[in-house]
Amino acid sequence: MDAYTSFAPFTAGCLLSPEQIAGPYFRNPKLIRRNISEGADGIPLVLRLTIVDAMTGEPVPDALVDIWHCNARGAYSGWSKVNPDVEVDSADIGAIARTDDDTYLRGAQFSDKxxxxxxxxxxxxFYAGRALHIHVAVRITSGNNYLEERHVAWVGQLYLPEVASRAVLCSRQYEGRSTVRLTNPEDFFYTTMGGDASTLNVHTLGRDSNEDGFFGQMTIGIDTFAASTQIKPEDFDKYTV
Structure with a gap:
């Protein structure tokens, strides 16, 4: 164990991971890829998520897992011209008009067996008014194919441990902002929507420097028969590239 590790209280087969809002920067670029960085400047992060059935504790194969998050300066692809140092009023999907067709830091993978x-x-x-976080949506499919019947079972946000975030935000790519980031306990969504249970376990990849990057992992327990109220299937069709 090291100083960057934060343990989320999850017991397989016993706990449903808390859902959180999808936020205004959701879109569906239909990109099946493992590397979503597209050369974005920042400290590397290798992410491993394990999707399990919260009722049985069994793994959920062939789930389509989408993630999206902002870059080191707080900007989201598709909204790159929105000033991340100015707080936005709405957290609803589609509430802020897109400014571009960029796709950095977005992508999806099918879960393995x-x-x-x-x-x-x-x-x-980070961007004004929020703690550091990564958005996740899990769709249940009838096969390893975008065109198969699917429903959105779970939508959440993953948070980063405070100790790791403080170290990262001192790095060249992240410093010099005109706004102050919120810590996890200061973030409304973290405190009201189960942020403690949504904090990644994180450790450094190298011994000598944070610049080598981080590894983050979490087990996400979902109800495979649930239909999320945060993102509907038609939202994936509506908010595409």
């Missing part, structure tokens, strides 16, 4: 998906990305930065 062990329920695992892996992503290569960067440690997210």
């Amino acid at each position: 062990s329920g695992i998906v892996r992503f290569t990305t960067i440690y997210p930065g």
Whole structure:
């Protein structure tokens, strides 16, 4: 164990992971890929998520897991021209008009037979009014294909441990902002929507420097028969590239 590790209280087969809002920057670029960075500048983050059935504790294979998050400066692809140092009023999908067709830091993977998906990305930065976080949506499919029947079972946000975030935000790519980030306990969504249970276990990849990057992991327990109220199937069709 090291100083960056934070343990989320999850017991397989016993706990449903808390849902959180999808936020205004959701879109569906239909990109099946492991590396979502597209060369974005930032500290590397290798992410491993394990999707399990919260009722049985069994892995959920062939779930389509989408993630999206902001870059080191707080900007989201598709909204790159929105000033991340100015707080936005709405958290609803589609509430803020897109400004571009960029797709950095977005992508999806199908879970393997062990329920695992892996992503290569960067440690997210922050935007005004929020703590550092990564968005996740899990769709249940009838096959390993975008065109198969599917429903959205779970939508959440993953948070980063405070100790790791403080170290990252001192790095060249993240510093020099005109706004102050919120810590996890200061974030409304973290405190009211189960942020403690949504904090990644994180450790450094190298011994000598944070610049080598981080590895983050979490087990997400979902109800495979549930229909999320945060993102509907038609939202994936409506908010596409």
